[in-house]
Amino acid sequence: MIDFIQDQYDRLTGWLFEALLQPAMYQLGLMNWADEAFQWMDFFVFGVIQVIVVVAVCLPLEKWRPVERWESQRVVQTDVLYTLLARLGILPMLGFILFYAASSRIEGMIADSGFVPPTLETMIPWLREAPLVALALYIIILDFAEYWRHRLQHMFPWWWALHSIHHAQTQMTFWTDDRNHILDDIIAAAWFGIIAVVIGVPPGQFPIILLVLRLAESLSHANVRLDFGRVGERLVVSPRFHRLHHGVLSAGNSGKNYGVLLPVWDWIFGTADFRRDYYPRTGDPDAPSAYVRGGWLAQQAMGLRQVWRAITARRA
Amino acid sequence: MWRAALLFLCFTTGLARADTVYVLNSGDASISVVDVTTFAEVRRIPLLREAHHIVLSPDGRDLVLGDSAANELIFLDPTTGEIRRRERISNPYHLEFSPNGRYLVVASLRRDQIDIYEAATLTLIHRIRQRDKPSHVAFSPDSRWVYVTLQGTRQVSAVDLSNGSVAWVQEVGPEPAGIIWNRGKLLIGLMGRQEFVTLDPATREVRTAFRVGRGAHTAFPAPDGRTLYATSRVDSRIAEVDAETYEVRRVFEIPGGPDCIAFDPEGRIYATLRWTGRILAFDPRTGESAQARVGRSPHGIFVVPQREGVAVDFAYAAPGAISGSRPMAQPVVGGGAIVRVAVPPTPVAAPAVATEVADRAPAPTPGTVSATPASATAPR
Numbered sequence: 001m002i003d004f005i006q007d008q009y010d011r012l013t014g015w016l017f018e019a020l021l022q023p024a025m026y027q028l029g030l031m032n033w034a035d036e037a038f039q040w041m042d043f044f045v046f047g048v049i050q051v052i053v054v055v056a057v058c059l060p061l062e063k064w065r066p067v068e069r070w071e072s073q074r075v076v077q078t079d080v081l082y083t084l085l086a087r088l089g090i091l092p093m094l095g096f097i098l099f100y101a102a103s104s105r106i107e108g109m110i111a112d113s114g115f116v117p118p119t120l121e122t123m124i125p126w127l128r129e130a131p132l133v134a135l136a137l138y139i140i141i142l143d144f145a146e147y148w149r150h151r152l153q154h155m156f157p158w159w160w161a162l163h164s165i166h167h168a169q170t171q172m173t174f175w176t177d178d179r180n181h182i183l184d185d186i187i188a189a190a191w192f193g194i195i196a197v198v199i200g201v202p203p204g205q206f207p208i209i210l211l212v213l214r215l216a217e218s219l220s221h222a223n224v225r226l227d228f229g230r231v232g233e234r235l236v237v238s239p240r241f242h243r244l245h246h247g248v249l250s251a252g253n254s255g256k257n258y259g260v261l262l263p264v265w266d267w268i269f270g271t272a273d274f275r276r277d278y279y280p281r282t283g284d285p286d287a288p289s290a291y292v293r294g295g296w297l298a299q300q301a302m303g304l305r306q307v308w309r310a311i312t313a314r315r316a
Numbered sequence: 317m318w319r320a321a322l323l324f325l326c327f328t329t330g331l332a333r334a335d336t337v338y339v340l341n342s343g344d345a346s347i348s349v350v351d352v353t354t355f356a357e358v359r360r361i362p363l364l365r366e367a368h369h370i371v372l373s374p375d376g377r378d379l380v381l382g383d384s385a386a387n388e389l390i391f392l393d394p395t396t397g398e399i400r401r402r403e404r405i406s407n408p409y410h411l412e413f414s415p416n417g418r419y420l421v422v423a424s425l426r427r428d429q430i431d432i433y434e435a436a437t438l439t440l441i442h443r444i445r446q447r448d449k450p451s452h453v454a455f456s457p458d459s460r461w462v463y464v465t466l467q468g469t470r471q472v473s474a475v476d477l478s479n480g481s482v483a484w485v486q487e488v489g490p491e492p493a494g495i496i497w498n499r500g501k502l503l504i505g506l507m508g509r510q511e512f513v514t515l516d517p518a519t520r521e522v523r524t525a526f527r528v529g530r531g532a533h534t535a536f537p538a539p540d541g542r543t544l545y546a547t548s549r550v551d552s553r554i555a556e557v558d559a560e561t562y563e564v565r566r567v568f569e570i571p572g573g574p575d576c577i578a579f580d581p582e583g584r585i586y587a588t589l590r591w592t593g594r595i596l597a598f599d600p601r602t603g604e605s606a607q608a609r610v611g612r613s614p615h616g617i618f619v620v621p622q623r624e625g626v627a628v629d630f631a632y633a634a635p636g637a638i639s640g641s642r643p644m645a646q647p648v649v650g651g652g653a654i655v656r657v658a659v660p661p662t663p664v665a666a667p668a669v670a671t672e673v674a675d676r677a678p679a680p681t682p683g684t685v686s687a688t689p690a691s692a693t694a695p696r
Binding site for chain 2: 011018022031032039104117122
C-alpha cells in the first residue's frame with residue numbers, strides 16, 4: 001500500500017516537474033538549480049498534502065469541541081497566510097535563495113578547517129542499522145533544542161518582541177502554529193544549522209513520520225477542548241497543554257509549558273503545568289494592536305520596530 | 317507495464333545471466349539493488365543522507381560512492397553489496413579516480429571546492445576553491461589533468477595534478493554539467509542549451525558537437541568504443557551518437573528525466589530516470605525496454621556483471637575505455653588500471669548491429685523505446 005502511494009506520488013511530482021517546472025526553468029536560464037527545484041517542488045507538494053491532512057483532522061475537532069466561539073474569524077485568516085507561506089515552501093525558498101551563498105561559504109570554511117561535520121550515526125555506529133531509531137533520537141535531540149530556543153525566546157526582551165507575534169493571537173487555532181516573524185524564522189534556521197554542524201541533520205526519508213509530527217504541532221494549537229489523559233499528557237504535547245502556554249498569564253518570561261512535541265522537558269526543568277481542566281484565554285495583553293489585528297505585512301513591519309525598541313530601551 | 321516486464325524477462329533469461337544493477341537513490345538515502353534476471357529490486361541498502369555518484373575503485377575491488385550530505389565515502393563489495401568501509405570526507409558529490417589510479421578527485425557542488433585525494437590513503441593533497449558549483453570531473457588519459465565543469469559560472473576549470481593548481485579556466489556555455497574525455501577533446505553537456513560542445517584542451521577552442529535536446533546533460537561511452545549515449549533532461553531523451561564524428565544516429569524519447577547511464581558487457585543501457593523514481597533497461601539493438609521502480613530521485617548507476625569470465629571492471633578492457641571521465645590510454649586487460657598489464661587497443665569491428673538498427677527504427681510498442689530519425693536533431 002505504501003509502495004503504491006509512493007509510486008503515485010513519484011508519478012505526480014515527476015509529471016509536475018517535467019511538464020511545468022523544468023521547462024520554465026530552462027526558459028529562464030535556471031537549469032543550474034534544477035535539482036534544488038525538484039526538491040522544492042517536493043517540499044511544495046508535500047506541504048499541500050500536510051495542509052490537507054492537518055485541515056482534515058483539526059477542523060472537525062475544532063467544530064466538535066471548541067474552547068472558544070467567535071463571531072468573526074477575520075484575524076485567523078492572517079494565520080492561514082502564515083501557514084501557506086511556511087508549509088508550501090515559499091518562505092524557506094526565499095531563505096535558501098538569500099542565504100545559499102553565505103551557507104556555502106560557511107560550509108567551505110568549516111571544510112577548510114579540517115573539521116568534517118559528523119552525524120549522529122557516525123558517533124553511534126549501530127544507528128546505521130536502525131534508521132527509525134536514529135530518526136527518533138534526532139527528533140528527541142531537536143525537540144530538546146527547540147524547548148531551550150523557545151525558553152530563550154521568552155527570556156530575552158528583544159527576542160520576546162518578535163515571538164510575541166506568535167502569542168498575540170487571541171483566536172488561536174491550528175493555523176496559528178506557523179505564525180512567526182521572518183527574523184524569528186531566520187534565527188530558528190541558524191539555530192538548526194548549528195545543531196546540524198554538531199550532530200548532522202535528521203534524515204528526510206520518512207515523510208509519513210514527518211507528516212505526523214507536523215500534524216501534532218498543528219494540533220497542539222487547535223481550538224479544541226482536548227487532552228491526552230493522565231499518562232498521555234506527559235508523553236506528547238496536547239492542545240490543552242500548549243493552550244496553557246498561550247494563556248494571557250503565561251506571556252513573556254512567566255511562561256509555562258514550552259515543550260513543542262515532548263512535555264518531558266518541561267517536567268524535567270520545572271516549567272510544566274499539567275492541570276487538565278484549565279483552558280485559558282489566549283493572547284499577549286502587552287502586544288501592539290498590529291500584532292493582534294494587523295495583516296501579515298503589518299505584523300512583520302511592527303515586529304522590526306518592536307525589536308528595535310526592545311534593544312534601544314535596554315541600552316537606555 | 318507487465319507486458320514490458322515479460323518482454324524484458326524473455327530476452328534477459330535467454331542469456332542466462334544475473335547481472336546486478338546498483339542504483340543510488342539521492343532522494344531517499346538508499347541504494348537499490350536490482351536483479352537483471354527478474355528486473356526487480358531485490359534489496360535496499362540504507363545510506364545516511366544523499367548519494368549521487370558511484371565509480372569503481374582502480375583495483376576493481378570496490379564500488380565507491382559518495383553520500384554528499386553525510387560527508388561519507390562508502391566502499392561497497394560489488395558482488396555481495398556488503399558495505400566494506402566508510403571514510404569521512406567533505407561533501408563528495410561527483411567523484412572519479414585518475415586513470416593511473418593515483419588520485420581521487422571529488423567535485424563538491426555545494427561547497428564550491430575541488431578536492432584532490434591520494435587514492436590509496438584518501439589523504440587530501442589539494443583543495444581548490446572555485447567560484448560556483450563545481451559539478452562533474454573528467455581526467456586526461458595520462459592522469460596529468462583533471463577538468464571540472466563549473467555549473468554556476470559557465471566554465472571548465474583545468475587543474476594540473478602535478479601541483480594542484482588551476483592552469484586555465486575556459487568559458488564553454490550556460491550551465492555545463494557532464495564532462496568526458498573523448499578522442500583528445502572534452503565533451504561537455506550544457507544544461508542551459510540543447511547542445512554538447514567540445515573543448516580542445518590544447519587550444520581551448522570550443523565547438524558545438526551535436527544537439528540532443530533542451531537540457532543537454534552527460535554523455536557516456538558505450539563499451540564498443542564507437543558510440544556515445546547522451547542525455548537531455550528537459551526534453552527527456554537519450555541520443556545515440558557516433559563517437560568519432562558526433563553524428564546523431566538516433567534519438568530515443570525517454571520520459572522521466574534520464575540522467576546517469578551504465579552499460580552491461582553487451583552494450584545494453586541502464587539509465588536512471590531521475591524524476592519518476594525508476595530505472596530504464598534498454599537494448600539499443602532491438603529497441604526492447606523495461607522499467608523498474610527504485611527509490612526517490614535515482615541518480616548514479618552501476619552494472620556489475622555476475623557471469624563467468626566477465627569481471628566487474630570489464631568496461632576498462634573494452635574499446636570504449638578510451639573515452640569517459642576516467643579515460644584509459646588504451647583498453648586494459650581485465651579492466652583495472654593499476655595492477656593489470658596494458659595491451660594494444662582492440663580493433664574496432666564493423667558496426668553491423670549499429671548499422672542495422674540505424675536503418676530500422678523500432679516501432680513504438682509496449683516495452684519498446686521509440687526513436688526519431690537522427691536528422692531531426694542534427695546540429696545546425
